[in-house]
Amino acid sequence: MAKRKAQEFVKHITPREEDFSQWYTDVVTQTELMDYTPVRGCMAMRPYGNRIWELIQESLDKRFKETGHENVSMPMLIPESLLVKEAEHVEGFAPEVAWVTHGGNEELHERLAVRPTSETIFCTMFAKWVQSWRDLPMKYNQWCSVMRWEKSTRPFLRTAEFWWQEGHTVHATEEEAHEEALLMLEVYREFCENVLAMPVFSGQKSEKEKFAGARTTYSVEAMMQDGKALQAGTSHDFGTNFSEPFEIQFLDKDGQLKYCYETSWGVSTRLIGAIIMTHGDERGLRLPPAVAPFQAVVIPVAAHKPGVNEKAQEITDALKAAGIRVKLDDRDNVSPGWKFNEWELKGVPLRVEIGPRDIEKGVAFCCRRDTNEKFSLDLNGLADSVKETLNSIQQGLFEQANALKISRTKDVYNMEELNEQVQIGYARTMWCGDRACEDLIKDETSATSRNIPFDEEPFHDRCVCCGKEADTIMYFAKAY
């Protein structure tokens, strides 16, 4: 009993209202998603966190392949001479590059960057691979980790090393590249909403906030439960910004040598941080079934009674056979109540209890993690009703998050309103488009421009900051 109390104490989670940031840290570490390492700013993804990443990967990779992309693997080191070819790009990344200067006992002639992103090495190879219009488009993606020497880091949200995918594509025309950038943004939006149950704002970044080297950057921006923005994914239209310095040219149908148009796009393990801060509650994680390592956990109650463990095993096998990711927790050294708490902490969407009385009645007693609703499901056809319930949980989590997003987004007409709104969420503004206003808003409210939505009608005609004429809608929010 003493031991159990001690463990319960360790597992205390700071309430979100009290300190959202500490709540996040508590959840991330207590759920064993990751751990800190002796390597500055670098985390280890433990099995539970890593499995979420694998499920994200599977789901996205399927989407990438369906939209005609192929995976490749590029070197993790990039010679400095390549990195500096595109001026804006190197300016953006150089301050946070980790440099390899020695191989074995020898000093290198040229230092090598541990890739912070791979545009420059992709472009170098594209210049070799692209000859004629028949080679186009080339639509590639790679899954890897990249390194950015960040000053302050937080698990999943900002780590020196992080895992991601980076798509890189080359096209014959400007239009095609533009469509690709928008297509992948839409893939991200659909993925965030349908798989992560996380509603997003989809739109175009400002000139100030765009990617170093891009012509246009698009993003999907999520809203965390503290109302702050988290940039969940970006897609860049490069035009010929990289193909010119890297000389990626192709012989077109008309016999002319032309520069290619390019895109790149990526999401990272940051999404795991986004899941936590979108869905988590006072008792820990709440995982959307689509990316939950275990979608259901089966817990025998009064397991010493005859037939209970056998029935629990039978149910587990049946759910597994139906393609449900299920865990049987048959540990005999902790109580059912202990297990309930632990799997709630870990965010398993559905708990399935089975005890002597349930068996007698031919049911399993269930509890939904999203609503805490408790109900019995008939053992006949259990797999089907569990699947239905999981769908309902997936939907339920999205709706809860979407309700928050709607309630914490507001049109604002002046700086005072803006400043007030970004304390709790997103401010929708009219913006004149000037960098000066963007900078001033940041200085005065610490909110940054998130993105310019597609297909929304102006709701006013004056800039929220300077009061001059404005026809651009811009979302502002404080951001992670």
Added chain:
Amino acid sequence: MAKRKAQEFVKHITPREEDFSQWYTDVVTQTELMDYTPVRGCMAMRPYGNRIWELIQESLDKRFKETGHENVSMPMLIPESLLVKEAEHVEGFAPEVAWVTHGGNEELHERLAVRPTSETIFCTMFAKWVQSWRDLPMKYNQWCSVMRWEKSTRPFLRTAEFWWQEGHTVHATEEEAHEEALLMLEVYREFCENVLAMPVFSGQKSEKEKFAGARTTYSVEAMMQDGKALQAGTSHDFGTNFSEPFEIQFLDKDGQLKYCYETSWGVSTRLIGAIIMTHGDERGLRLPPAVAPFQAVVIPVAAHKPGVNEKAQEITDALKAAGIRVKLDDRDNVSPGWKFNEWELKGVPLRVEIGPRDIEKGVAFCCRRDTNEKFSLDLNGLADSVKETLNSIQQGLFEQANALKISRTKDVYNMEELNEQVQIGYARTMWCGDRACEDLIKDETSATSRNIPFDEEPFHDRCVCCGKEADTIMYFAKAY
């Protein structure tokens, strides 16, 4: 016509008999499996090669999970102070480490190794994660790339950066760790033989050839078509060699604090080189169906005739629906004959031709890549007969490779016979176990000890080298 001739010339493959090494390089580059990069010794895996690696990963990962392993992701950089903790280990790896010395514009206090392998960081984390016997075993794996600053490199076989998996496990007892090391060796053997269609010698490495830091190293060794050995996978029993310096201790059931026992095991993109050199022929690759990006290619013949393209599409859809990885090659700018050559070069196991006469007869005309055998398959039930054929090709490739392995392995009784045998294959020897004999054999024949087989009976009682009493069987061969 001029252009096509030029391309055919480019695609000339050096005959294996003439220069096996050049044949290998020709095949690797012409099939677009990889390409050289401006980063010293580092390759890019192009879509075709990368897809083979993905299929290898899927197949192995399934086996790892079935045997109770979980994936994690560890930092790619390792502080020097960790790397040096196990003396033999650092001695083995230090000469080939790439060092990060600067982060952004600052020099680091301690330099960081780009991981050459991850024992030291896994051990550091295990020391944190393992407390009690209830935490054991921990059976982890990670998929990543590692970096070894090799002096001379060859695509897939020896590259500065390579992709691999590394399993790392911690156990409560010596026996359990030992069993784990042997279990994973057996997983590798079964995988090499059943998935890669590549027969292997499974056994224990000599003291000289074992992994830096291991107590015992086991390996699976394949035989390439030139008779040379390729170490395809290794599994290490560490005993407490790492857990002692890293202080990985657990509180056992008896209340005693004890050191853990560990293993590690890995295979890499080297396996792709092994596939090429095991199965390739004068016309290029021959891929085992289990890891072929396309198991069948459908080629319309006389595609301008009515109904041909439609039927080709219909067949492709039917094969795809049956779970076969199939490619429809409906390009209109190259001839069917051109396509035949290209897909033979790329090693697609089965070619399915469909033309007006085939449609009339209700068949598809097929050609097996392994035997070049040509035959018709009824369009009714085509998917089933294609599956059967693919199984037969998988089996056929294994049998061809196994016949070579058997014919090029011979018992030898003295140095003259040994020297002669290692020119063409593996020499099975009796060996006294002395390092001096192992060294002398290497000096005189350039063959190295491969491994000591399990469960083979001594065929003689004298050492092949010194003539003293010997009861250990050792395979010797020249090696990649």
